[in-house]
Amino acid sequence: MALSAPLRRLLVTVCAPTLLATAITSAHADPAPAEPAPGTPEPATAPTGAAPGERDGTDVDELKLSNAWVPRSQQLRFGAEPLDYVTDAATRAAGSATCSITANEATAMVIAMTWPEVSPSGAPPSPMTLSRYDTQPSLGDPQNRAPGLWFHPGIGMWQLDSAGLGTDFTAAEAMDTKYAAERMAPFIVDKYCARRADGAGRAAARAHAWTDWVACREGACENTYQRALDGVVTDDSVGRYGGAEPRRCWYRGAAHDCMFVDPAAAQGSDWWAAPGGGRSPVAAPFYVIRLDGVRTTELRYWLTLDSGAAGDVEVVRPFGANARGGLTWRQGPGMCDMTAWRGDC
Template sequence: MSRLRRIAMWAVPGLAVALTTAAFVLPANAEPTVDRDKLTTAQKLKLDNAWVDPSADLQFGTEPLASVRTAAEAAVPGASCQISVDAAVALSIAMTWPETAPSGEPPSPMTLSRYDTQPTLGDPEGRAPGLWFHPGIGMWQMDSAGLGTDYTAGEAMNVEYTAGRAVPGILASYCDSLNGGASEASARRAAWQPWVACWEGACEDTYQRALAGVVTVDGVTNLGGAEPRECEFGGVKVECLFVNAANAQGANWWADPAGGRSPVAAPFYVYRLTEGDAVTEIRYWLAADSGAATDVQAARPFGGNARDSLTWSAGAGLCDMTTDRGTC
């Protein structure tokens, strides 16, 4: 069992939500900012499950928190408004619990979104039920339709990599609003606007609680249980990541087939393929992992929304050189 210890944010050295209705009443100071009649079913479900039980500790992985703090320490000196490193850290992680861990458990860097059910996210030939392309990835739920459009799933899961880009962007949005005359609370809401779970005040709640300190959990790494590998395909060697939901670290409700609306992807490899100016995310399923008769791959061009830009095909063969699996 992971060792837990409560620390204040400033004491750190260096550096998609279950579909059950919350059992507690929303805080009286919640300020809905959207017209629910205009929301999609997925957005409504996310908001219904965004609030973290006030009796639950806010937990966060020790290594991911250190990475976020490192990014905040680098970004704060260049910010266009005054903000402490502690506040920048809290601002940057407040959405991770409402988005991926409303239980208060450590948000998992491996989190795969479970709200989207568009048929275009699945293998059109139906070769196996686990051939599913989750569009939202990681504790920040970087979605291919927006913030994650130029990330592979492996990059979106990597807290060290993602924090280096996400934290400065969140601070820039906050400062732009603050410098434009917004109050600090309104500026925070503006910075969190890309995250649906924040739209009705849940992230202000976790922000204030995170400022007071979180419980750090050892054993949740920056990759959340995904495993770096070296892969070879077509004579080309690439750095790849092996993603198996069964190995997720931190909050893992989403890894349960009954935990959301969409299927859960079978274990897959993910890597970035660069050909000239074209960059493509490849997710690759070995037949042995998916249960399909052949290997299968899904390709998404950077800048493309997975809901309408995927190309599925039989895999031409991939060798996991680290473990000698696949076509080696």
């Protein structure tokens, strides 16, 4: 894909053995307060293994905040293809903004929360990321037919949650960096401009734009924003869907676009994909289908060959419903993955 001029200014590309960095600069950029806010500890090393989710008894928000800071010794990395889509969406959002913001500033602002939220090591945030902090029993199969029958409510590098920004996304849409960026970029830029219109300074307006992300509450996202303005390292191994695979599926007498999600195939930061990587179980490989009708519904479907259950299992969540109380689990009627020719074909 040919790179646009704004994107070329954003990227830092690795050309062995030399690191070539092109800084993002702007007349409107604030002086970089690259240090954590006073009194806020920054981790000396990146969290590894099960660190973010295993400390039972600790408040979830506290866990996120304590793991939000990317150590200064770690470069910020981002998937090359996802960054293309984010840059395109942020450039359009900046072009139609009601306040002064450059495309580069908008791009950095849209990706700033992804590292504190899902990759505090600085590794490329995975578009496939599944939340591992939520342990409500209602998120699991009430019949306990297999350990991997689990509904993760927060999805993707922006952790779009069914209780908030992700309530009208399927998991597949939240993992699709093109689709998600096209919705997140104008949302974030509009929030920024609304606060600027109220008289707030640029840093305060950015903080307001990030209020939907817990990990941003104590300054970690301002830190990554300022660092992203100086450039990020792109990673060609992280694709648009982060390892999830678009397929075609036959379900209830009709063909549907579907997404196959196997946590073991995650691209980018994948600490969350390990069984011990968080508080909740990690889902067995599953399919996602959007069912449009009187009320749009997200379907997640487990073939018996993936989950180990005695039969197929499905769970549905109507758009607008919080998964923590809005799921319906039932026996699957049979589904065929027509792309890979697996399942009930």
